[in-house]
Amino acid sequence: MEPRAADAAEGRGCTGLAQIIDLRPAAVDERRQSARGKDVATKAPATHEWQLDQLQRAIKAVGVALWSWNVDTGVLTMDPCGFELWGLPWSDKVTFEELSARIHPADRDRVRSAFNATRVMTGSYETDFRILVDDKVRWVAARGKGNDADIVARTMFGIFLDVTGRKQAEESNELLAGEMSHRVKNLLAIASGLTAISSRSATSVEQMAHELTGRLSALGRAHNLVRPLSPGQGTAALLGDLLSILLSPYDDLGAFKGRIRVAVERMGVGEASATAIALIIHELATNSMKYGALSSPTGTLDVSSATDGEDLVLTWLEQGGPRVEKPDDVAGFGSRLVNRSVTGQLSGAIHYDWSEDDLIVTLRARRERLAS
Structure with missing residues (x-):
């Protein structure tokens, strides 16, 4: 499901979780019924079931930007926080080359190599780099998974986080x-x-x-x-x-x-x-x-x-x-x-x-x- 432009236009902030994780009530109910049907006798420990709005508020509070990346086409989908972090106008998609143009020249080759390596690597990956937004430098932390088990339809998922304050410290x-x-x-x-x-x-x-x-x-x-x-x-x-x-x-x-x-x-x-x-x-x-x-x-x-x-x-x-x-x-x-x-x-x-x-x-x- 793609991010809706209306979300950004209405000023709802970081509402990108719904575009990446399907936690709608119907989907949640379906999963509950499936779990009960598989093993009624097994009693699992009671856990808190997070609601969609709770997860959205948590992500918005820490300023996490969500993204998905098609490893074959190089097209990324970001939530409104992602476009705000990179200083880009809202769009339903953006290419990796468009983002690369905003990466600091001293970090650009390293970041490209790190992202390209995720096509074949296994396990978690992370990289920190600088981007240029309105002639100002921002530090961005990129986190994600490179394991084949986490790739859905050749699409990988991860987050961007503004770590400028930490880097300056x-x-x-x-x-x-x-x-x-x-x-x-x-x-x-x-x-x-x-x-x-x-x-x-x-x-x-x-x-x-x-x-x-x-x-x-x-x-x-x-x-x-x-x-x-x-x-x-x-x-x-x-x-x-x-x-x-x-x-x-x-x-x-x-x-x-x-x-x-x-x-x-x-x-x-x-x-x-x-x-x-x-x-x-x-x-x-x-x-x-x-x-x-x-x-x-x-x-x-x-x-x-x-x-x-x-x-x-x-x-x-x-x-x-x-x-x-x-x-x-x-x-x-x-x-x-x-x-x-x-x-x-x-x-x-x-x-x-x-x-x-x-x-x-x-x-x-x-x-x-x-x-x-």
Whole structure:
């Protein structure tokens, strides 16, 4: 039985179960009579007999799209949920090639091979892939059976399920794991650099231990600012205070005197923007400690701000360090984190100017985003 176009037009949603499984009352009664006639003496355990509307509501609740596929002609029949998932107009049938045109190019060959293999394979099969709907990516899980016993009139049955949310969560977890690994490596490199700084100025083991402990404690405070703030933990500090805490581990004499100078306007930053700024400054300072001005005893760092229309412009100026050269890998993991924070959370842009004697980093951010 084919899906009725009126079902979709009347907005009844996922009503495709009736088109694939014949559970009409007459059919159910016939099956009951047949079962009783086969073995009256056998008492089977009482089971709940699902009604058609109950099954339809259950399928609609989870957003499952039903489909059938003729393995000889390649024609698919889908319920209204299937057409909605694929972003296609209603039709009584659709070909596999029409669906393939909407599959992400990177997944298309793999999905075609998986579906074609079901003609000869035995048992369950499943595959996840991406489709493009209105220039947006959706993840789809396809599930079905490839056993000959489940083929009726050379037609196979299965479901499509939108798993975009789950896939995005998996990608976020992978990114978080990579970010944490990257950050731990940076912290170890910074700790080594701070130990060297402390050893140059200390006159005794006790003094070195005291200075190193203070710097590592400040580094811990900066690292705590880099992680996202939990709701209800209050608002972030002023911009100048935030920069001071983040940069204090790298300055022999503190953030407001010595070789690191911070001169920015007095303005508050919100929780979300504080997290982004902390990540950006932490990354810039880490690179400076390893390769730039802060790796040299005579190197200096100046951080200043200016207003340009609706934007706040932060300038990061490194001088007196080793000879400055543009790195070969400007798209490393740290750089990607910085760019994502600047463009995504701050709606801004970042520019690097490598010259022979200094490095100038210009960070532009929308003032309204800084307050959020």
